[in-house]
Structures are given as C-alpha cells and as structure tokens.
Amino acid sequence: MLNKMNAKLVLGVLLFGSFILISLIGPLIAPYEVDYNKKIGYIQTADSQQLVSSPFPPSQEFILGTDKWGYDILTLMLHGAKYTVLGTLLIAIARVFLGGIAGILMGLYKKERTLRKATISVWSGIPTFVIIYFIMVGININSSIPIWGLVLIQSVLMIFLGVSSIYNVIFSKTAELKKELYVVASKTLGASNSHLMVKHILPALKGNVMIILINESILVLHLIGQLGIFNLFFGGTAQQFFPTIYLSVTHEWSGLIGQARGFMYHSQWIILFPLLAYIMFLISLYLISSGISDIQFKKVRKASLL
Amino acid sequence: MYSFKSLIKQLIGFFLLLILAAIPLVFHNTGDPLQSQQQITFQPQQIVILIKAFMAGIFSLDAFYYKTGSNTRFFPADIVAYFKSSYFYLTSSGLIVITISFLFGIWLWKISVKYLNGALSFLGMIPDFIFILLMQLMVNFIYKSTGFKTVKVASLSMDDPALFLPIVTLVLIPLIYFIRALNEHTHEVISEDYILTAIGKGLSKPRIYLYHVTTNVLPYLKADLQKITGIMISNLFVVEYLYNTRGITTMLFQIQVKFGYQYNLVVLCLISIMLLYISVLYTFKLLIYIVERILRHA
Numbered sequence: 001m002l003n004k005m006n007a008k009l010v011l012g013v014l015l016f017g018s019f020i021l022i023s024l025i026g027p028l029i030a031p032y033e034v035d036y037n038k039k040i041g042y043i044q045t046a047d048s049q050q051l052v053s054s055p056f057p058p059s060q061e062f063i064l065g066t067d068k069w070g071y072d073i074l075t076l077m078l079h080g081a082k083y084t085v086l087g088t089l090l091i092a093i094a095r096v097f098l099g100g101i102a103g104i105l106m107g108l109y110k111k112e113r114t115l116r117k118a119t120i121s122v123w124s125g126i127p128t129f130v131i132i133y134f135i136m137v138g139i140n141i142n143s144s145i146p147i148w149g150l151v152l153i154q155s156v157l158m159i160f161l162g163v164s165s166i167y168n169v170i171f172s173k174t175a176e177l178k179k180e181l182y183v184v185a186s187k188t189l190g191a192s193n194s195h196l197m198v199k200h201i202l203p204a205l206k207g208n209v210m211i212i213l214i215n216e217s218i219l220v221l222h223l224i225g226q227l228g229i230f231n232l233f234f235g236g237t238a239q240q241f242f243p244t245i246y247l248s249v250t251h252e253w254s255g256l257i258g259q260a261r262g263f264m265y266h267s268q269w270i271i272l273f274p275l276l277a278y279i280m281f282l283i284s285l286y287l288i289s290s291g292i293s294d295i296q297f298k299k300v301r302k303a304s305l306l
Numbered sequence: 307m308y309s310f311k312s313l314i315k316q317l318i319g320f321f322l323l324l325i326l327a328a329i330p331l332v333f334h335n336t337g338d339p340l341q342s343q344q345q346i347t348f349q350p351q352q353i354v355i356l357i358k359a360f361m362a363g364i365f366s367l368d369a370f371y372y373k374t375g376s377n378t379r380f381f382p383a384d385i386v387a388y389f390k391s392s393y394f395y396l397t398s399s400g401l402i403v404i405t406i407s408f409l410f411g412i413w414l415w416k417i418s419v420k421y422l423n424g425a426l427s428f429l430g431m432i433p434d435f436i437f438i439l440l441m442q443l444m445v446n447f448i449y450k451s452t453g454f455k456t457v458k459v460a461s462l463s464m465d466d467p468a469l470f471l472p473i474v475t476l477v478l479i480p481l482i483y484f485i486r487a488l489n490e491h492t493h494e495v496i497s498e499d500y501i502l503t504a505i506g507k508g509l510s511k512p513r514i515y516l517y518h519v520t521t522n523v524l525p526y527l528k529a530d531l532q533k534i535t536g537i538m539i540s541n542l543f544v545v546e547y548l549y550n551t552r553g554i555t556t557m558l559f560q561i562q563v564k565f566g567y568q569y570n571l572v573v574l575c576l577i578s579i580m581l582l583y584i585s586v587l588y589t590f591k592l593l594i595y596i597v598e599r600i601l602r603h604a
Contacts, residue, residue: 119312119315120532120580120583120584120587121315121316121319121580122316122319122320122323122576122577122580123319123322123323123580124532124535124536124580124583124584125535125536125539125579125580125582125583126323126576126579126580127536127539127540127543128540129540129543130543131326134326134327134329134330135326135329135333137330138329138330138331138332138333138334138335138346139333139334139335139346141335142335143335143346144335144345144346145346218431221433222433225433225435225436226433226435226543226544229435229544229547229548230547230559257439261439261548264439264442264443264446264459265446268443268446268447271439271443272443275436275439275440278436279432279436282431282432283428285431286427286428286431290427290428
C-alpha cells in the first residue's frame with residue numbers, strides 16, 4: 001500500500017528515471033535530424049493556402065512547434081537532454097563524493113574544529129555564477145574548444161566551487177556523530193578510525209548524503225541556468241552577428257531557455273516548452289528529496305506548548 | 307594579531323579579485339569575430355600588466371575613468387545613481403522579507419506549517435530566473451487575453467522603472483528560506499521549559515509570542531542575515547538583468563557587452579558590489595536592532 005510520502009518518492013523516482021531514459025535515448029527517438037529546419041511552409045485557411053514562415057506553432061508536424069529559424073523544438077530538446085540531465089547529475093555526484101570523502105576523513109582524524117566566523121570580504125557579495133562567468137566568458141563564445149572540452153571546463157569549475165559547502169556539512173555531521181555514545185563506546189573498545197567510518201559514520205550519513213546529492217543537483221541546475229541567462233551556455237555559445245544573437249551549441253535546456261528570452265511577447269511556445277521541461281526535472285528532484293526526508297526525519301518532535 | 311591576520315586575508319581576497327577580473331583578457335578568443343571558429347589564446351602576462359596599470363591608475367586617477375564608446379566618464383560620479391537604485395531594491399525587499407517572515411515564521415507559525423510549508427519547500431527550489439520568466443509570461447498572457455495592463459514586466463527607460471515584479475522576485479526566495487528556517491526555530495523555542503513557565507504564570511498568548519518567543523528566535527534571524535544578504539545580491543544580478551532595471555550589476559555587464567571589456571570598470575564594479583553588500587547587511591542589522599530595543603523596553 002502506498003502511503004502519502006512513499007507516493008512522493010515513487011513518483012519522483014519514476015519521473016526522474018524517465019528523464020534519465022530520455023537523456024540516454026533522446027537523439028534516437030527525436031522526430032527529425034538535429035539540423036533539419038523548415039523556414040517556410042503553407043497553412044490552410046478557410047479559402048486558400050497561405051505562405052507563412054517560421055516560427056511555426058505546435059502542430060501535428062511539429063509537436064512542440066519550431067523556433068524562429070525553423071528547427072523543431074522537440075528534437076532540439078531531446079538532443080540537449082543529456083547535457084542537462086546527465087551533466088547536472090554527474091557534477092552533483094562528483095561534488096558530493098569529493099566533499100563527502102574529505103569531510104568524513106577530516107571529521108574523523110582532526111581533533112577539534114575551530115568554528116570560523118564568516119567574515120566580510122570583497123568576495124562576500126559575489127555569487128558563484130559570476131566567478132564562473134568571468135572565467136568562461138573569454139572562451140565559451142564561438143570557441144575553438146570542442147563541446148566536451150567546454151563541458152569539462154565548466155563542470156570542473158562547478159565542482160571545485162561547490163565542494164567546500166558539502167565538506168563543511170559532512171565534516172560537522174561526522175564530528176557530531178563522533179560524540180555519540182555508541183561511537184565513543186566502540187572507540188573505547190579499540191575500534192580503528194576506518195572501522196568507525198565503515199560501521200558507524202557511513203550508515204548514519206547515508207540518508208543525509210542522498211538528500212545532499214539531490215539538493216546539489218538542484219543547485220547545479222540553477223548555476224547552469226543562471227549562466228545560460230547571461231548567454232554562457234553549457235557546452236558552448238554560438239554568437240551570430242547582425243543582429244547579435246546567442247545560440248546554444250548543445251541545445252541544453254537552460255540554453256534553449258536563455259536563447260529564447262526574446263520570445264516572451266510572441267511565439268511563446270519557443271520558451272515555454274524548454275521552461276516546462278526544466279521545471280518538470282526540478283519537480284522530479286524535489287519529489288525524491290522530500291520523499292526521502294519524510295522517511296528520514298520522521299523523528300519524534302517535542303510537542304509544542306502553545 | 308587577529309587584526310593583522312585578517313588584514314592579510316582581506317588583501318589576498320582583494321588580490322584574487324584583481325586576478326579574476328583579468329581572466330577574460332587572459333583566456334580569450336582572438337581573430338575575426340565574424341568567423342564561427344576562433345583561436346583561444348592564453349596570455350598570463352596580461353594579469354601583471356593589468357594589475358600594474360590599475361594600481362598606477364588609482365594614484366593618477368586614470369583608473370576611475372571608463373569609456374562608453376567615444377565618451378569618457380568619471381566612475382564615482384556615475385556609480386552613485388546605480389548604487390542608490392540597487393540599494394533601494396535590496397533594502398525595500400529586505401524590509402518586506404523581514405516583516406512577513408516575522409508574521410508567518412514566528413507569530414503565525416502554526417498556520418504556515420500546516421498550509422504553507424509544503425508549497426514553500428517546492429517554491430524554494432525554483433531558481434529566480436524561472437520565476438521571472440514565468441511571471442513575465444503570465445503578465446503578458448493576462449494582458450493578451452484580457453487587455454488589462456497589470457504590472458510592468460521590464461523597465462523601458464531609467465525614469466520609469468519597473469517596481470512591482472523586481473521587488474516580488476527579490477522578496478520571494480529569501481522569504482521562503484526565512485519562513486522555513488524560522489518555523490523550525492520557533493518550534494524548538496516553543497517546546498522549551500521557559501515557555502511552560504510563562505504559561506504557568508498566566509501570561510497571555512500574544513504576550514508570550516512577543517516577549518518570549520520572538521526575542522528567542524531573533525538570534526537565529528541575526529545569524530542568517532549574512533547568508534540572506536548574499537542570496538539577495540545573487541538574485542539582484544538576475545533581476546536587474548532580466549527586468550532591465552539599472553543598478554550596479556547592469557553597469558558591470560551591460561557596458562562591457564556594448565563597449566568592450568574594461569578592466570578598471572569591472573574591478574570598480576566588483577568593489578561597489580562589496581560596498582553594497584556591506585551597506586545592505588548593516589541596514590538589516592540596524593533594523594533588527596531597533597526591533598530588539600523596542601521589545602526590550604516596551
């Protein structure tokens with residue numbers, strides 16, 4: 001029987017699984033070739049045929065419509081899915097893995113942690129995406145570096161800049177766990193640090209790590225999206241002149257959103273469908289995270305007095 | 307000793323900032339911009355050249371001038387207006403955030419736990435730019451289907467800035483964060499023994515909320531102020547860009563896009579952002595301080 005919170009988790013996993021599936025087989029099930037485009041076509045009006053040019057609204061021929069240059073949006077999205085879904089996931093996993101290992105080891109071996117007070121510096125007001133922006137802006141646009149190279153550079157930057165917050169969380173959790181009576185008892189009986197790690201720390205952290213992983217995926221998705229808004233698309237930006245436009249090389253979803261920002265006032269389907277896909281992906285992550293945390297934190301709270 | 311150490315840290319931070327601003331000129335595309343593929347060049351010596359020129363420029367005041375096409379403009383004279391605008395957006399939305407989070411995070415926490423929290427935890431993970439795009443689409447949709455002009459979706463000119471949507475966007479994400487965090491803390495505080503004592507003494511509910519719960523939740527709020535200011539500034543980048551309101555971050559991005567990359571301008575803008583951070587943070591601190599004083603003496 002499905003109770004309420006498990007339903008969330010099941011739904012989330014199913015949705016998430018289908019996104020993974022789409023990102024793996026996307027190009028195979030795409031209705032058109034990625035470079036297929038239709039600039040002009042005919043539509044049937046009441047009495048005659050009329051010549052119209054792209055963008056075409058959603059129809060049977062183009063289920064999600066085409067963009068301004070006649071490319072099928074569904075095809076572009078299916079091709080871009082792997083960068084959005086798998087890219088996000090791999091970056092988040094790398095962050096959690098590196099930060100987690102370092103946090104557990106330092107938490108176990110370091111004696112006591114002096115809590116640093118956050119100080120105000122020139123960096124306080126500068127968000128992560130601005131740092132990545134400055135590093136990438138010179139090389140991401142019309143780059144001679146291949147797609148995988150740009151993806152790799154940006155991924156490494158995102159991993160590098162995100163690892164410390166995970167390290168902090170895992171470190172303090174480990175330090176907390178170390179004070180638990182069962183760990184102290186185990187230690188007094190002569191358990192080594194590696195034994196503590198395998199038998200006590202890792203099992204206790206398991207649920208936390210899953211939630212952190214999902215939250216990191218969400219953060220990575222935000223980052224890729226914010227950079228996309230500033231025309232630095234994941235995997236490369238193609239800049240064209242007269243008029244100046246920026247196009248996503250990989251057709252990654254936040255790139256599609258970023259490049260379609262101008263279609264807010266007409267032909268809204270160009271921006272709407274990538275936006276919906278992006279939000280659905282977020283929803284799947286949210287469902288998993290809240291499903292796990294419902295199971296995880298069903299601890300007994302003290303009753304409120306008021 | 308402590309101050310010396312922190313001074314060194316600040317200097318290193320500043321130096322790293324100087325390097326970061328130089329990076330777009332260290333790695334960059336060269337060649338004809340109209341060609342689709344360009345060569346990437348790597349010129350690390352640029353860092354030294356740029357920083358040297360900037361340092362010299364500080365003393366000769368050259369560093370404080372920037373170019374907008376053929377015009378040369380004096381940075382300190384221009385930044386004031388941009389700074390004021392960014393400060394206005396941040397503090398007014400911060401004021402709203404703090405007021406509402408008091409209301410729903412502390413005093414009405416039961417209602418918000420019951421009805422709001424599920425929705426809030428979902429809304430909290432939607433990035434700001436998605437909010438903005440959705441709201442712009444919605445306003446536009448309402449206009450198209452009803453002909454009713456609700457609110458401005460973007461600023462067209464400097465004299466007529468969009469107000470409602472940018473402030474809503476700036477309020478939304480910190481507010482969600484605050485309400486959830488304060489709910490949690492309020493719950494903890496309310497199950498403490500001193501609340502039981504207060505009830506035992508026969509104090510009224512509003513009194514307990516105001517003098518016992520609020521004063522004990524305030525420290526958590528204060529501890530989160532730095533984080534929240536950081537989040538708000540990060541949102542400000544996206545908000546100013548997408549709503550086309552003028553502010554420090556637009557100064558940072560727009561002028562380089564239009565007139566090419568200017569190292570000294572970028573560094574000065576980044577420093578202005580730090581000043582903005584500090585002034586906004588201390589405005590919030592002052593606000594909380596005033597509330598505390600009132601509660602203590604009322």
